[in-house]
Amino acid sequence: MGWEAKFGGTGLEEVNFVIWNVENLTDWTIQPKCYITTKDGGQRSKLFPVVLYKTPDSMSISVLSHSGPMVEGTEYQLQCNIQSIAPLRNLVVKWYKGNEPLDNVTYSNASKTPEDVSPTLMIIPSKDDDGAQYRCRAELDLGPEGLQPHPTVTSEPLTITVHCEFLRTVHIYKLC
Structure with a gap:
C-alpha cells in the first residue's frame, strides 16, 4: 500500500494504512493516487481530489x-x-x-x-x-x-x- 504523488509520495509499505502528509502544498492541480497490491499480485489504485484553500493576499x-x-x-x-x-x-x-x-x-x-x-x-x-x-x-x-x-x-x-x-x-x- 502507498501513495503516489508529485509531493509526499510514500512508496510501497507493508501496512494496513498509509497517511499522505505534505507540510506545504502549492500545486493547485495535484491528485495523489493511493495504490494497493492485492493478494494475487495485482494492483488497484484510486485518485483522490485535493482542494487547496488560500486566504487573500x-x-x-x-x-x-x-x-x-x-x-x-x-x-x-x-x-x-x-x-x-x-x-x-x-x-x-x-x-x-x-x-x-x-x-x-x-x-x-x-x-x-x-x-x-x-x-x-x-x-x-x-x-x-x-x-x-x-x-x-x-x-x-x-x-x-x-x-x-x-x-x-x-x-x-x-x-x-x-x-x-x-x-x-x-x-x-x-x-x-
Missing part, C-alpha cells in the same frame, strides 16, 4: 468613480478588492455598515487556482450616514466539517462623509 474597499464627500440621496458604488483567493466556489463576501450586515456575494466559479475578485455594493447614503464605516469580509465557507471558524479576512473600514443636498432658490429682481 490583500483586501481593500473603495468608492468607484468618485472621490471626496458624498451627497445624500445620490447612488454610489463601493468595490471590495480581493487579491488572490481560492477557491472562489467557497468564497462568501460579506458587506457591513458598522456591525450591520448588508449583503452576501457568492461565486459558482469552479476554478481551483487563486483569483482576484472585486464585488460591488450600491449605496444611497442619507445625512444620518455621515461618518458611517463600510467594510467587506472574505470568508472561505468550508462547510460544517471544515475548519471552524471559517478562514476570514476583513478590509480596513471605509469612512464616508455625507453632505446634505440643499434646495437652493434663486430670486432675480429686475429694478426699473
